[in-house]
Amino acid sequence: MDKIKETLTFTGPIPPNGRHRAEELCRRQATQKKAEQVYLNTLSVSFVNSYLQYMGFETDLDKSDSWNPVQQTLMDVADLSLKNLGSLECRPVVEDAQFIYVPPEVQSNRIGYVAVQIKKSFREATLLGFVRQVQTDLLAINQLQPLDNLLEYLEELTQVRQAELASQSLTDNKTLVKLKQWLSNIFEAGWQEIETIFDNQRTNPDWNLRSANGSFVSRGKLIDLGKAGTIQSVILVVGFIQEKEQEIDIIVEVHPKSGEIYLPPNLQLMVLDFEGVEGESIMKAQTRSTNKNIQLQFSGDVGERFSIKLVLGNISVIESFLI
Template identity: 35%
Template sequence: MTKNAEPFFITVPLTLENHECAKRFASEQSASAKVKQVYLNTLAVLAVDSFLRWMEFETDLNASDSWHPIIRRFNNVADLVLPDLGRLECRPFLAAENSLILPSEVIGDRIGYIAVKFVENLQQVEILGFLPACENIETPEIISLNDLHPLAELTNYLLNLPPIAEEELAPENTDEPNLSVELLRRWLENNYDGETWQKPEQILVSSGLRNQKINIPLNCSRAKVINLGNHLVIILISLTVEVENEMKITVSLYPGDTEPNLPLGIILKLLDEDGDLIAGDDYPEPMIELTEVDFNTEFSIEVTLGEDRFVEFFQV
């Protein structure tokens, strides 16, 4: 690690282990732009982690959103948790750029933003400076490099931060059910969100799709209509209790407008709680069937059409 002067910055080498970690996280993604985003975000976090530990600050990678597979899959995050202090955002940028663009999901939940400059060969990065998060002052979406505070001020800034409670650093997506998780076992008790998930026959009537041919199972089934790239698509989920505390789950897609077929290129995926692929199916009739699914299992449904994507989380 090298200190430089005029202007002052820190050069941090990127190790083979750093790149292997970044490749592993990036390989979880499907879109090429997302692969690059996760790769650079991961390297930026690892570089700042190395720098702060060199400065004898305690860090916790595993508590960071950027280390949570589902959160990083659906958000552009590059945070590093400093226990008792908060989340420090490590934003990567390329040599030709002269500003940092902050995603909306990292504004307002950080103690500061560190600029991490990447050179072409990705063998090292330059940590240029930081912008503190000031109370009662909204963080801008675009940070000019000229507005960065020098790294020489970072130590005093961090040491003077008030401590925060540990629960404030808990990842947004925890193992506990929350309002964004649909509990499938409640459907068996006829307890479900009737505004979004409805009985299939209700969907056909309310959406004006009476003539649509959908194979409605006799077991517990719910459906909803989503919009992907100006195409209406029906998601149908059917549940069958096979033995105590186990069920079969079937997920199917149907055209939700007057077209007889689904749009070309549509893809249906089921992902586990870590964001790893369980099963996938695509055009022309996507359908996935899972058997012997234990109660309390968590998974998500992902439907993509080009750049458009729908995701919803479930717990059995």
């Protein structure tokens, strides 16, 4: 991050592809006022995207609402998604303006706000500075921090996020459940036979896969989702069958612990894509007031990884698996 030293502002050309995108989105709008808003928003995002990429940060325009035609039409949005960091709002201002307009819908869920002065030619722009948070619709330009502060701030966020991912990766490696080993009767600590974990007080879960050809294997684990001073446990049950050489069918269920009839309300069960850095949910189920169990069913290839996430209030537990 030493390409520009002691930078208060930065002026440069707006990338041609950004101008083309702005013109494309502009033509979709129903009114002239909305078209001008979308045009300036898109130019701003494109300019900040180009600058931050040059400074070494990973951006993702496709995940930005501002690059989505529908979202641009519905909202006044100029966000730029930064990989693993969050969204940076890139607010446009015209030359000689003293204030930056920050619409209410973008005053939260942002890692910061950058002021982008669009020149009258619409081919050049200046980054005037940034702030981390806003509490008002109008932000005075003289309240902006220098551009260097933005780069230092993003670098700090990057280092924190990398440390979190490294820690998460280490945890996942330590607790990785290898399903193929279950076929050889090798089970990780905590995963018990179904009859044992239910204390023989109820029948096995009603697995849809039992009628299929092949060896069906299942195990359960007691998961603690208790808050401070309370005990709130559920039973996570995983079963699978391998009918094809490179693919297995998997069922995940959550049951109340022995002695309980219903699961706690608003308990979420999610399957996470292990390959996605952000751990994106690809399947989800949630309890209501009287659920006796919840279930998700999916297939996976041998060698793939996935995670199961249970969420209750502000408590979450993740179990990671290797097929």
